[in-house]
Amino acid sequence: ELKVEQNPLFLSMQEGKNYTIYCNYSTTSDRLYWYRQDPGKSLESLFVLLSNGAVKQEGRLMASLDTKARLSTLHITAAVHDLSATYFCASLGLYGNKLVFGAGTILRVKS
Amino acid sequence: NAGVMQNPRHLVRRRGQEARLRCSPMKGHSHVYWYRQLPEEGLKFMVYLQKENIIDESGMPKERFSAEFPKEGPSILRIQQVVRGDSAAYFCASSATPPGFSNEKLFFGSGTQLSVL
Numbered sequence: 001e002l003k004v005e006q007n008p009l010f011l012s013m014q015e016g017k018n019y020t021i022y023c024n025y026s027t028t029s030d031r032l033y034w035y036r037q038d039p040g041k042s043l044e045s046l047f048v049l050l051s052n053g054a055v056k057q058e059g060r061l062m063a064s065l066d067t068k069a070r071l072s073t074l075h076i077t078a079a080v081h082d083l084s085a086t087y088f089c090a091s092l093g094l095y096g097n098k099l100v101f102g103a104g105t106i107l108r109v110k111s
Numbered sequence: 112n113a114g115v116m117q118n119p120r121h122l123v124r125r126r127g128q129e130a131r132l133r134c135s136p137m138k139g140h141s142h143v144y145w146y147r148q149l150p151e152e153g154l155k156f157m158v159y160l161q162k163e164n165i166i167d168e169s170g171m172p173k174e175r176f177s178a179e180f181p182k183e184g185p186s187i188l189r190i191q192q193v194v195r196g197d198s199a200a201y202f203c204a205s206s207a208t209p210p211g212f213s214n215e216k217l218f219f220g221s222g223t224q225l226s227v228l
Contacts, residue, residue, distance in 0.1 A: 004153075033217070042202065043154075043219040088153055097167040097210050098144060099217065101153040 002027045002093040006102035013079045013109050021105045023072040023089035032065050032072040033090040033099060043088065046074075079109045113137070115205050115220035116185075123226045124193050132188040132223045136205030143186045144217070145178060148200045159210075160186060193227045200224050 003026040013019055023032065031050050035043040047056045049065035049072060056063050060083065062075045072089055086106050090099040116135040124130050136143050141162050146154040156170040160180040171178065175193075180186040190197055203220045 035219075042221045043204075045216060045218070048216065090154075092210060097159050098156040098170070099154075100156065101146075103153045104151075106151075 002029070002091060002096065002100045004089060004091050004100050004102040006087075006089055006105050008105060009103060010106045011108070013076070013107065015080055015109055015111050016078050018078065019076050021074040021076075021087055021089075021107075023074070023091075023102055025070050025072075025091040025093075025100075027070075027093050029067065029070070029091045029093045029096075031092050032063075033092075034063050034072070034074055035088045035090065037086045037088065037104070039086075046087075076107070079107075081109050081111055083107060084109045115140075115203055115218050117201075117203050117220035117223050119223060120221065121224045121226070123228065125228050126194055127192050130190040130193050130197070130225055130227075132190075132201050132203075132225070133185045134188070134203030134205075134220060135185040136203075137207075137218055140205035140207050140218075142206045142209060143180050144204045144206075145186075145188050146202045146204065148202060148222075150199075154202060157188070161209075190225075193225075195227045198225055198227045 005024045034046040037043050047063040052067040054065045060077045065072045086104045088104045090101045118133050143160045145157040148154045158171050158178045159167040175191045177189045200222045202222045204217045206217050
């Protein structure tokens with residue numbers, strides 16, 4: 001059974017600092033998704049990583065995928081308050097029918 | 112092109128009543144997924160449907176829960192005889208392609224917050 005683990009589960013950052021959220025998954029997968037969720041809102045798709053070594057960047061967020069290590073990272077550069085949200089990673093797994101989500105990382109950026 | 116539409120946004124039920132949650136996928140999308148989110152937890156898969164077919168219901172509780180996606184109309188998640196433990200946010204997502212397609216993207220609705228008194 002596919003399991004997805006994120007860490008840390010809670011992250012309090014100062015504005016302007018860098019940090020990385022880690023996402024490990026337990027079975028072979030060639031695609032990994034990152035979502036953002038604001039309180040009381042739905043999930044917004046950030047990145048879809050489709051192959052080993054894939055790297056995608058949008059603004060201050062950069063996501064990468066290492067399928068050999070079964071690890072994806074979401075790197076935050078020079079954090080700003082607007083990035084405060086909960087970030088989820090999700091894996092499909094090979095031949096999977098559904099996305100399996102991690103527990104989420106609550107990010108708070110303090111000014 | 113409206114996004115994934117879920118209604119109601121908030122639903123309050125007393126124990127023992129029935130809850131019906133509706134999801135209209137994006138136009139042209141025939142794949143629908145239902146997820147449940149408990150407070151401060153990730154989303155848990157419940158069921159995956161294509162038009163008129165249940166493809167994977169491995170995440171659905173065996174009793175009281177059912178889902179359908181008829182040929183016409185929205186997908187419905189039905190919870191009979193609700194209990195307090197059913198209180199959660201229920202999210203629907205849709206896609207145009209089956210899981211695993213290279214260009215597959217999942218779009219989520221705003222969710223229905225179910226509160227059982």
